[in-house]
Amino acid sequence: MKDYLDQLEAEAIYILREVAGQFDRPALLFSGGKDSICLVHLALKAFRPGKFPFPLVHVDTGHNFEEALTFRDNLAEKLGERLIVRKVEDTIKAKNLQDGKGKFPSRNGLQTYTLLDVIEEFEFDACIGGARRDEEKARAKERIFSVRDEFGQWDPKKQRPELWNIYNGKIDKGENVRVFPISNWTELDVWNYIKREQIELPSIYFTHERECILTEHGQLMNVNEFVQLDADDVIVKRNVRYRTVGDMTCTAAVESEAYTVDDIIKEIKETKISERGATRMDDRVSEAAMEDRKKGGYF
Amino acid sequence: MELLRFFTAGNVDDGKSTLIGRLLYDSKSISTDIIETLTRQSKSTGVDTEIDLALLTDGLRAEREQGITIDVAYKYFTTEKRKFIIADTPGHAQYTRNMFTGASNADLAIILIDARNGITDQTKRHSIISSILGIPHILICVNKMDLVEYKESVFEEIKSDYLKFSQRLGLKKISFIPVSALAGDNVVKSSENLSWFKGESLFKFLENVPVVEENDQKEARFQVQYVIRPQTDELHDYRGYAGNVLSGSLRKGDRVQILPLDVSTTIEKIEKFQIEVDEAKEGDPIVIHLSEDFDVSRGSTIVKLNELPNSDNLIEATICWMDNKAYQSGQKLLFQQNSFRSKAVIKELEAKIDIHSFDEVPSDGTMNLNDFCKVNIKTAESVSYDSYSRNRKTGAFILINENTNNTVAAGVIH
Numbered sequence: 026m027k028d029y030l031d032q033l034e035a036e037a038i039y040i041l042r043e044v045a046g047q048f049d050r051p052a053l054l055f056s057g058g059k060d061s062i063c064l065v066h067l068a069l070k071a072f073r074p075g076k077f078p079f080p081l082v083h084v085d086t087g088h089n090f091e092e093a094l095t096f097r098d099n100l101a102e103k104l105g106e107r108l109i110v111r112k113v114e115d116t117i118k119a120k121n122l123q124d125g126k127g128k129f130p131s132r133n134g135l136q137t138y139t140l141l142d143v144i145e146e147f148e149f150d151a152c153i154g155g156a157r158r159d160e161e162k163a164r165a166k167e168r169i170f171s172v173r174d175e176f177g178q179w180d181p182k183k184q185r186p187e188l189w190n191i192y193n194g195k196i197d198k199g200e201n202v203r204v205f206p207i208s209n210w211t212e213l214d215v216w217n218y219i220k221r222e223q224i225e226l227p228s229i230y231f232t233h234e235r236e237c238i239l240t241e242h243g244q245l246m247n248v249n250e251f252v253q254l255d256a257d258d259v260i261v262k263r264n265v266r267y268r269t270v271g272d273m274t275c276t277a278a279v280e281s282e283a284y285t286v287d288d289i290i291k292e293i294k295e296t297k298i299s300e301r302g303a304t305r306m307d308d309r310v311s312e313a314a315m316e317d318r319k320k321g322g323y324f
Numbered sequence: 325m326e327l328l329r330f331f332t333a334g335n336v337d338d339g340k341s342t343l344i345g346r347l348l349y350d351s352k353s354i355s356t357d358i359i360e361t362l363t364r365q366s367k368s369t370g371v372d373t374e375i376d377l378a379l380l381t382d383g384l385r386a387e388r389e390q391g392i393t394i395d396v397a398y399k400y401f402t403t404e405k406r407k408f409i410i411a412d413t414p415g416h417a418q419y420t421r422n423m424f425t426g427a428s429n430a431d432l433a434i435i436l437i438d439a440r441n442g443i444t445d446q447t448k449r450h451s452i453i454s455s456i457l458g459i460p461h462i463l464i465c466v467n468k469m470d471l472v473e474y475k476e477s478v479f480e481e482i483k484s485d486y487l488k489f490s491q492r493l494g495l496k497k498i499s500f501i502p503v504s505a506l507a508g509d510n511v512v513k514s515s516e517n518l519s520w521f522k523g524e525s526l527f528k529f530l531e532n533v534p535v536v537e538e539n540d541q542k543e544a545r546f547q548v549q550y551v552i553r554p555q556t557d558e559l560h561d562y563r564g565y566a567g568n569v570l571s572g573s574l575r576k577g578d579r580v581q582i583l584p585l586d587v588s589t590t591i592e593k594i595e596k597f598q599i600e601v602d603e604a605k606e607g608d609p610i611v612i613h614l615s616e617d618f619d620v621s622r623g624s625t626i627v628k629l630n631e632l633p634n635s636d637n638l639i640e641a642t643i644c645w646m647d648n649k650a651y652q653s654g655q656k657l658l659f660q661q662n663s664f665r666s667k668a669v670i671k672e673l674e675a676k677i678d679i680h681s682f683d684e685v686p687s688d689g690t691m692n693l694n695d696f697c698k699v700n701i702k703t704a705e706s707v708s709y710d711s712y713s714r715n716r717k718t719g720a721f722i723l724i725n726e727n728t729n730n731t732v733a734a735g736v737i738h
């Protein structure tokens with residue numbers, strides 16, 4: 026019997042190669058987070074000694090962690106793969122959009138515009154992403170090859186049947202498919218894989234001292250130029266790490282003493298709070314926040 | 325650690341989603357923040373227990389509003405021994421194609437039966453689908469035992485009814501467990517209420533049921549997904565055929581046949597992640613190099629010379645029609661088997677399978693959503709295949725509507 030990590034890896038590589046075989050202009054959406062770093066690692070296994078049959082594309086919200094951006098640039102350079110970066114900032118200017126407001130201004134919704142624009146600009150017909158079904162209940166419902174219409178919208182009622190490991194990526198011009206090769210991985214699987222493959226990660230995944238705002242919900246938010254500081258904010262210095270590397274404005278840090286991947290695996294096994302629950306502020310808005318964002322073209 | 329894929333099936337409201345919720349809840353696989361959210365939501369759905377566990381998998385707004393499952397939800401949990409991939413499928417007949425989606429590559433089917441109702445049409449339908457899909461193991465969970473005073477006689481009666489009904493289906497292995505998903509009896513914890521039951525709890529069963537080692541002694545089957553050609557100065561002549569070994573194993577030096585090209589050659593080299601290996605086994609993602617340059621491309625099948633599959637452009641199969649629009653005679657289709665695609669038409673609708681009795685009735689020429697039919701398909705290019713009962717990897721296919729691009733049918737080759 027094959028080990029489960031080998032099976033998950035083989036499934037992901039199979040899916041990546043299907044993308045390469047079925048589409049003319051695929052792209053890999055790369056965020057600098059652990060899931061997309063795993064995707065890049067899997068792409069190396071799928072396509073080397075050849076080049077990737079797709080560029081890496083990053084939608085830069087302008088609220089990204091410096092460490093993740095540096096990591097992104099270094100990785101693309103080290104691998105000699107093409108990196109395309111498009112900035113939400115530019116979309117806001119070009120389209121005269123309203124920037125995120127409030128104490129923790131989010132560009133989560135705005136990101137969708139930039140994403141759809143870059144898809145249109147390069148006529149991408151498939152976008153590979155690192156989303157996992159264990160992250161969120163709407164994601165748990167999405168196919169591995171998820172067809173989106175011209176507006177990038179997901180219609181959960183119209184999902185194609187997806188059987189065995191036969192993937193139907195046929196689409197009309199203007200449509201695109203979102204592809205999720207690590208759909209069946211959990212957070213713990215990702216870490217076990219990172220450990221086994223000795224994959225390098227940005228430093229913010231490991232514990233470090235950081236100045237944070239302690240919110241009323243008990244979340245630790247990084248103090249930075251985008252967050253509005255108020256007089257009554259409780260500022261604390263804590264040893265923290267990030268479980269996900271999203272925007273600085275809407276991703277919370279978790280207290281941690283994990284210096285190594287082994288420490289992190291131990292922490293995750295013991296924690297009682299889910300990845301999104303611990304770190305995301307954006308899903309608290311409504312029970313169907315993610316479903317609605319996806320219907321609007323979001324990843 | 326092993327991987328086990330299973331799905332839940334059964335009639336509407338038999339408690340599939342609740343059972344999965346219970347399994348995850350009692351095995352402490354749900355995070356506290358998710359439990360909080362569920363508790364909050366449950367208050368608004370009016371289920372009398374503290375949390376409506378079905379909400380864990382019913383992740384779409386429409387599902388929560390209607391209290392039913394519409395599409396498959398995938399859930400995961402891990403024990404010391406195994407990682408489980410669970411597909412919670414809908415019970416409504418209308419959504420049978422989504423049930424089929426969740427079931428297709430499972431190692432185990434859990435079919436729920438409401439203890440009060442016994443076997444229903446949906447029980448039969450899902451059992452027949454499981455049989456067509458060749459699911460290696462069927463587990464019948466007789467649920468809602470709390471509503472029949474946990475009576476052993478009820479369980480035994482359903483068990484014997486099911487065994488009688490399923491005789492004709494040729495199911496490989498069947499097991500039975502009584503549970504109450506709502507109260508948690510015998511799901512993770514064994515239960516006083518069901519002390520007469522000597523078998524394992526569902527959880528123990530899942531941890532211990534053998535995962536069928538599928539294909540090791542099977543014929544070697546490999547299909548090209550993608551051709552790697554770096555075309556750089558150093559790797560000028562590099563031409564590698566990338567794909568996963570579908571079944572069996574391949575070795576360096578094997579004499580092989582390339583289909584449908586129908587030429588033979590030798591495996592010169594096998595690489596796994598750029599490292600040369602002597603042998604590759606089922607499931608391995610590899611890159612194959614051949615001694616001679618033929619026009620091998622995506623969809624080409626590579627097999628050993630002494631283990632040839634069937635090769636034909638006329639195929640007999642059982643298909644499930646999955647399109648909302650009924651089949652139209654002469655409709656232009658694409659046939660896809662793994663990475664192989666060919667234009668195709670359905671030549672003949674031979675018979676419809678009565679999904680409640682498993683009888684074949686002569687076709688009246690129609691095929692509607694969720695119908696199961698025996699058909700003859702003609703493909704433009706010759707297909708290399710094995711019968712599905714022999715090899716699940718090379719005997720399965722989908723049909724795509726060339727106009728709408730939708731997947732309109734899934735089939736297994738006889």
Ligand SMILES: Nc1nc2c(ncn2[C@@H]2O[C@H](COP(=O)(O)OP(=O)(O)OP(=O)(O)O)[C@@H](O)[C@H]2O)c(=O)[nH]1
Nearest residue numbers: 336337338339340341342392393415468504505506
């Ligand atoms: N008394 C009792 N009620 C149960 C039990 N299991 C489930 N129920 C109830 O049965 C109803 C339907 O449960 P679900 O889990 O949504 O049923 P389902 O099989 O997933 O339904 P679909 O997915 O729509 O086909 C709910 O009200 C549950 O609370 C049980 O063991 N005992």
Ligand SMILES: [Mg+2]
Nearest residue numbers: 340341392393
């Ligand atoms: Mg359900």
